[in-house]
Structures are given as C-alpha cells and as structure tokens.
Amino acid sequence: MRNVVIIGSGPAGLTAAIYASRANLWPLVIEGIQAGGQLTTTTEVENYPGFRHAIMGPELMSEMRAQAERFGTEFLAGNVSAVDLKTTPFKLVVEGVEIVETKTLIIASGASSKMLGIPSERRLLGHGVSTCATCDGFFFKGKDLVVVGGGDTAMEEAIFLTKFASHVTVIHRRETLRASDIMQDRAKMHPKISFLWNTVVQEILGNPIVTGVRLMNLQTGSASVLPSAGVFVAIGHSPNTGLFKDQLSLDEGGYILTFGGSKTSVPGVFAAGDVQDHVYRQAITAAGSGCMAAIDCERYLESVGH
Numbered sequence: 001m002r003n004v005v006i007i008g009s010g011p012a013g014l015t016a017a018i019y020a021s022r023a024n025l026w027p028l029v030i031e032g033i034q035a036g037g038q039l040t041t042t043t044e045v046e047n048y049p050g051f052r053h054a055i056m057g058p059e060l061m062s063e064m065r066a067q068a069e070r071f072g073t074e075f076l077a078g079n080v081s082a083v084d085l086k087t088t089p090f091k092l093v094v095e096g097v098e099i100v101e102t103k104t105l106i107i108a109s110g111a112s113s114k115m116l117g118i119p120s121e122r123r124l125l126g127h128g129v130s131t132c133a134t135c136d137g138f139f140f141k142g143k144d145l146v147v148v149g150g151g152d153t154a155m156e157e158a159i160f161l162t163k164f165a166s167h168v169t170v171i172h173r174r175e176t177l178r179a180s181d182i183m184q185d186r187a188k189m190h191p192k193i194s195f196l197w198n199t200v201v202q203e204i205l206g207n208p209i210v211t212g213v214r215l216m217n218l219q220t221g222s223a224s225v226l227p228s229a230g231v232f233v234a235i236g237h238s239p240n241t242g243l244f245k246d247q248l249s250l251d252e253g254g255y256i257l258t259f260g261g262s263k264t265s266v267p268g269v270f271a272a273g274d275v276q277d278h279v280y281r282q283a284i285t286a287a288g289s290g291c292m293a294a295i296d297c298e299r300y301l302e303s304v305g306h
C-alpha cells in the first residue's frame, strides 16, 4: 500500500510530489493522459518566477518531473479510470486493470479545454479543429484561420497562429473581451488579426477537413459563411472531476471544494491546482497549492499515526 498517490503531473501534482518525496513519503504520481499537464502545450512561459528570460512550458515541466524523481517520486504512466474513496485504504483503478491502494490521495487532475458542443466540432477534431495552437499551428502555413473565444487563451492562440497563418479572425460572442489588457492590446494591434464581435459559430463546415464556419451575428440574427482552413476553440476549461462527482463535494462548476487549505470533504483526500481553482488558474498558483496539499497530507498522516 502507498502512503500518498498523486493523480496528475502538471505543476500542482509535481510540486506536491517534490514536497511529499522530500518528506520521505515515497509518493506515486499517476501521470494521466497528458503527462505534464496544460503547460506541455504552451510555448514561452514568461510569468513563472525565477526565469527572467522565460522558459518553454515543456522544459519547465520536464525540470519539475526530474526534480521530483531525484527525491524518490515514482511515476506510473496511465489514466485513473475509477476510484473508491468510501473506505480506507482508498482504491484507484489505473487503465481499467491495475489497482493501487493508498492511505492518502492528492488530486491534481487539472482541467480540460471546453468545446462548443456542436456535432461538426467532434467530427472535425484533428482535421482542422484544434484546441492547441502550439501543437497544430504549424500545419496551417499561409492559411486563413479562426479562433473562437475572448479570454487570454484566445488572444494567446491568435497571436501564436500569426506565425503561420496569413490571417486570423477572432470570433467572440460579446463585444468586450475578457482577456487582460496587455493581451487584448497585442492582439488588437496585430496586423494579421481581426475580430468579429457578437458572433457565434453555428456550424463548422467541411468534409473530411475544415473549409469554413457558419456564423450568426447575435445582434442582427444574420447568418454568414467565413472560409477558414482551421478552427481553434479557446473558450476556457472544465475541471477533470468526473471520477469524483459522487464521492467528494464539488461546486456548481464541478470544481472540488477545498476547506482550510487543500482538504476535501473526505479526510485523507487533498486537492490542488486547476481541479479546485477556477479563479487564479496559473502555473505558479497551481504549484503553490500542490505544496500546500503535500504539507496537509504529511500532517494528516502524522495525525493518524502513520
């Protein structure tokens, strides 16, 4: 049986692993589908303290992983498919077969990209529809592209895509962006980026690859078609909490509720990072909450006479 299992290998999970392994708890990190988390799909991270000239997201995660490994963290590649938190030790099923038992659990399973929810989007995912400009932008050299969303992610994706695309149209459902001022300014001043306001994507067109989008203006009700080789959906994220919904207290958005630090509604289960934070959602805040979870976990184990 394990002392601590950590679900997730983004900044929250790996920071928890660094602290738990330095406390001699020999943690096991179950890495999940996207090992390294959301930062593995970004380019330069300019706001993580300690890197005055920025660091690439994948490099930051690989450094964190090596740091956790150095202190004795073990890693298991794979995804948790079921959990039983009703009795102790807690039981986790990995990839439908392997059963892992643990005294405590730190959930750092992060969040995933939200989708528009129109049928053509699923059909064309990977065939012109993407949620990751860093991963897929390269395939659209010299093409006209669409980015959907009005937050920082949408601005970042649009700016990044200008490296490849001939033009990027940002489609936003309101006429005010949610993005920070600095990101808005960069996007609005970019000669290759234009905006369509009060507009939603009704359908993504093309078969077998994307050729355009059918749009509707919410103010006038008028429909139009915009030719485009790619559609980048950047409308935010949902927490990866499906496994826990009947076992832990969640808020109305599905985020894990934490009390007094990282404690969840089940003693011995802790949560860190984007899975419990819909406000800050930064690498540094995720890392900080991973540290808190490991310390809370260590104190809990001491209190139950580990």
Ligand code: NDP
Pocket (backbone or CB within 6 Å): 114, 115, 116, 148, 149, 150, 151, 152, 153, 154, 156, 173, 174, 177, 178, 179, 180, 234, 235, 236, 237, 279, 280, 281
């Ligand atoms: P946000 O929740 O901030 O923004 C989501 C955007 O998508 C909003 O403009 C929203 O519209 C729109 N949207 C949501 N659902 C739909 C829908 N169904 N159809 C159409 N549009 C929709 O998410 P982000 O991922 O952009 O950012 C998340 C957090 O990460 C933020 O705190 C952000 O600051 C941070 N971040 C920071 C970066 C940086 O500093 N470099 C880079 C990327 C993210 P509406 O505005 O109308 O609600």
